Amino acid sequence: MIKKMRYQILFCIFLILSSCTLTTNYINRKEDIHDGKTKLFQFYNLVQSKNFDDLDNMVSDSLKKLTDSKTISRMAKTTFDKMGPYQDFVISNTFTVRRESGTSSETLYRFAIKAVYEKGSRNEEIDFIKNNNSAIKITTYIIPF
Numbered sequence: 809m810i811k812k813m814r815y816q817i818l819f820c821i822f823l824i825l826s827s828c829t830l831t832t833n834y835i836n837r838k839e840d841i842h843d844g845k846t847k848l849f850q851f852y853n854l855v856q857s858k859n860f861d862d863l864d865n866m867v868s869d870s871l872k873k874l875t876d877s878k879t880i881s882r883m884a885k886t887t888f889d890k891m892g893p894y895q896d897f898v899i900s901n902t903f904t905v906r907r908e909s910g911t912s913s914e915t916l917y918r919f920a921i922k923a924v925y926e927k928g929s930r931n932e933e934i935d936f937i938k939n940n941n942s943a944i945k946i947t948t949y950i951i952p953f
Contacts, residue, residue, distance in 0.1 A: 830909070830910070831907060831908065831909040832907070832908045832909075833905060833906070833907050834905070834906040834908075835903075835904070835905055836902070836903065836904050837904065837906060840904040840906050840915055840917070841902055841904055841917075843915070843917075843938070843944060844902070844904055844915075844917035844919065844936055844944070845899070845902075845919075847866075847917070847936055847944040848899070848919055848921075848934065848936075850866070851863065851866060851934065851946070852894065852897055852923075854866075855884050855887075855888075855894045856893070856894045856895075858888070858893075860881040860884045860885050860888075861881055863880045863881045863884055863946075864877055864878055864880055864881050866880070866945060866946050867879070867880050867945060867946050868937055868945035868946060868947045869945075870937075870947060871945075871946060871947055871948070880946060880949055883949060883951060886953075887925070887951060890927075890953075891925035891926065891927045891928060891930070892925050892926025892927040893925065893926050894923065894924075894925055895924045895925060895926060896923075896924045897921045897922065897923045897924060897932075898921065898922045898924075899919055899920070899921055900920045900921065900922050900931070901918075901919070901920035902917075902918070902919055902920075903917075903918045904916065904917050904918070912939075912940055913939075913940055913941070914937065914938070914939050914940075915937070915938040915944075916935065916936075916937055916947075917935060917936040917937070917938075917944070918933070918934075918935045919933065919934050919935075920932075920933050921933065921934065930951070930952055931952065932949070932950065932951050933948065933949070933950040934946065934948065934949050934950075935947045935948035935949075
């Protein structure tokens, strides 16, 4: 009877432990910041070369569901019309979070930027997401008008 009870207890412990999923959060890892900056430079290189339509390929599916697929390119064109050609940017703040849970992972990137254009500079914010080793995509682009 006691032996059977031990096996039942061990089996219950096994079930509890096997059903748990370990979630790990990493904040501002150097590798994640580097990956995000690489995507940020790619974004502003497209803006500088006026390849506005290529910006839309960088948009996440979730943002496309909220807006139409040309929102980012239209925002960049409007900025160009109002502020002139893009010249440079400085990252004023960086924040990244990587969440790993079981076999899935998600990395969120947020950059506060001071973008310099021919007719002046302004603060912008751009957020990216990377799900399960997929491409890094834009989830938010905030510019003042």
